[in-house]
Amino acid sequence: MDTISKTKGDGGIKMKKLISIMLIIVLALGALAACAPKNTEEPKEETPKLEKITVVLDWVPNTNHTGMYVAQQRGYYAEEGLEVEIIQPTAGGSADLIAAGQGHFGISYQEQVTYARTTKNPLPIKAIAAIIQHNTSGFAAPADKGIVSPKDFEGKKYGGWGSPMEEAMLQALMEKENADFNKLEMLDIGAADFFTAVEKHVDFTWIYYGWDGVAAELKEMDLSFILLQEVDPALDFYTPTIIASEKLLSENPELAKRFLKATAKGYEFAIENPEEAAKDILKAVPELDEEIVAASQKYLAEQYKADAPRWGEMKEEVWKTYANWMFERNLLEAELEANKAFTNEFLPNN
Numbered sequence: 001m002d003t004i005s006k007t008k009g010d011g012g013i014k015m016k017k018l019i020s021i022m023l024i025i026v027l028a029l030g031a032l033a034a035c036a037p038k039n040t041e042e043p044k045e046e047t048p049k050l051e052k053i054t055v056v057l058d059w060v061p062n063t064n065h066t067g068m069y070v071a072q073q074r075g076y077y078a079e080e081g082l083e084v085e086i087i088q089p090t091a092g093g094s095a096d097l098i099a100a101g102q103g104h105f106g107i108s109y110q111e112q113v114t115y116a117r118t119t120k121n122p123l124p125i126k127a128i129a130a131i132i133q134h135n136t137s138g139f140a141a142p143a144d145k146g147i148v149s150p151k152d153f154e155g156k157k158y159g160g161w162g163s164p165m166e167e168a169m170l171q172a173l174m175e176k177e178n179a180d181f182n183k184l185e186m187l188d189i190g191a192a193d194f195f196t197a198v199e200k201h202v203d204f205t206w207i208y209y210g211w212d213g214v215a216a217e218l219k220e221m222d223l224s225f226i227l228l229q230e231v232d233p234a235l236d237f238y239t240p241t242i243i244a245s246e247k248l249l250s251e252n253p254e255l256a257k258r259f260l261k262a263t264a265k266g267y268e269f270a271i272e273n274p275e276e277a278a279k280d281i282l283k284a285v286p287e288l289d290e291e292i293v294a295a296s297q298k299y300l301a302e303q304y305k306a307d308a309p310r311w312g313e314m315k316e317e318v319w320k321t322y323a324n325w326m327f328e329r330n331l332l333e334a335e336l337e338a339n340k341a342f343t344n345e346f347l348p349n350n
Contacts, residue, residue, distance in 0.1 A: 050083035053259065056094040056103035057086060061285040062211055063296040064131055064240050065107065066277050067267030067304070067311075073280040074269065076262035084259075086284075098245050099123040105259060107131070109239035111165055114323050117341050118332045124246040127342040129260055129312035130238040131267070132210075132303050135228055137239060140194065140212065141204035143222035150231060151177040159189035159202030166206065168329045173231050195219070210303065214295045237322040238314055241342075249346070256346040260312065264348050267304050267311045274301040312347045 057065060068086060071077050077084045089097065094106030095116045108127070116123035141147040147156065150173040160166045171181040189197050189205070194212040197205050207213060209225060216223040229236035242263070249256055270277035274297035282293055305311045316338050323336035 048081065050078060051081055051255070052083045052085065053104040053255070054102075055084055055086045056089050056097050056106040058089065058094055058107040058109065058240055060088060061086070061281070061288065063278075063281065063293060063300055064208070064210070066270045066281045066297060066300070067131070068263055069266070069281040069284045070269050070277050071262045071266030073283055074266070076265045077259075080258035080262045082258060082262065095123055095125055095243065098243055099125050101245065101247070104244070104248060104255070106243045107240050108243045109241055110237040110319065110322055111239070111326075113241065113243060113341055114319075114326060114332065114336050118323075118334045118336050120333060125243045126246055126249060126340070127238070127241040127243050127314065128249070128256060128346050129242040129263070130308075130314045131240045131242060131312075132238070132300070133306035133308045134303065135236050135239055136209045136303055137206060138209065138225055138227040138230075139204050140198075140207045140209075140216070140223055140225045142198055143224050145198075145203045145224065147204050147224050147226075149177055149226065150174045151179045153204075154179050154183040156203040157185045157187055157201070159187050159192070159197045159205045161190065162188040164331060165326075168326075168331050169206075169228075169235075172325075172329060173228075176232065195221075210296055210300050211292070214299050215289075215292050218291055218295055232325075234321050234325040237318060241314075242312075249343075253346065257348070260346050261348045264311050270297065271301050271304050271311070274298045277301075310347065310349060313344050314342050316342075 055068060061069075065086070068084070072084055072086065087103070089106075093112065094103065094108050095112050097103050098106040098108075099116070105128075106125075108125070110127070113125060113127050116125055139147070139150075139153075145156070146152060150170075153170065153174055158166075158170060167186065170184060170186070174181045174184065187202055189201055192201070194205055194207050195215075204224075207225075209227070213223065213225060242260075244256055275294065278290075278294045278297040281297075282288060282290060319336070319338035319341055323332070323338055323341075326332050327335050
């Protein structure tokens with residue numbers, strides 16, 4: 001009896017010791033856990049995916065397009081949730097591609113949009129912003145060619161790209177000056193640059209002053225330049241413009257607003273900071289001539305918005321006037337409904 005009691009007593013003691021040891025281990029583990037460094041970092045938020053869109057240019061990249069490159073380089077598009085790819089067009093230009101959904105936005109000009117909307121098979125495109133407020137294009141020649149007015153086109157060679165508009169423009173301006181259009185020789189010089197063309201092939205061509213005119217200044221070339229609207233005010237049309245398809249504008253208006261908000265910010269930056277804007281386009285397109293880009297940006301800083309209340313805004317009167325000018329010269333198959341060819345509704349601060 002005593003032996004059994006002793007054995008039971010020993011078992012109880014052993015059990016108490018075991019429980020005590022286990023309790024010590026648990027407390028020790030708890031203390032270690034308390035001393036362990038805590039992860040105070042909050043979970044990182046995933047970077048939102050940007051919506052990829054494409055812009056189709058009208059020609060090779062140049063300072064007409066700077067605001068978009070600024071928006072691209074400075075993250076203005078990213079702020080609107082966009083990743084923008086800027087590409088050059090095929091031979092047909094941007095209008096056909098945009099109408100067919102092969103790009104979200106394109107760079108065009110009032111003449112092209114007017115043609116596109118009045119042909120037998122109209123293209124459903126619309127201008128949504130004017131990149132430059134007034135037409136800066138005109139006819140240019142070295143001063144020693146003696147061309148100071150359309151009257152002087154008689155007996156000269158003109159180099160162009162074979163557009164019916166060129167012929168109509170030249171004929172109209174010459175007739176206004178009582179000059180004989182039949183005495184003008186017209187040659188197709190394709191993509192030849194202004195300086196090569198007037199040195200080797202022709203007497204004068206049609207240029208944008210913001211590029212070739214500025215380049216002539218840098219070359220110290222004495223240039224004769226006839227600004228179109230100085231001869232005929234009806235020729236102060238929008239060139240270039242930004243276009244979109246009617247389908248995109250009706251189905252995804254917010255995309256157009258986001259794109260133009262960032263683009264307008266880019267052009268406003270270029271207006272206020274032409275030197276920095278020049279650096280931005282050169283980062284994206286390093287093959288451009290740095291000196292011409294810098295000088296061109298200073299010139300265009302005064303032209304992008306000019307006297308408009310905001311960058312990009314267009315007037316119906318300008319669309320009507322130029323369309324009527326074209327229609328009166330049988331350049332259009334039908335009259336343009338001007339109020340349907342453009343819109344300001346997607347511009348910021350509207």
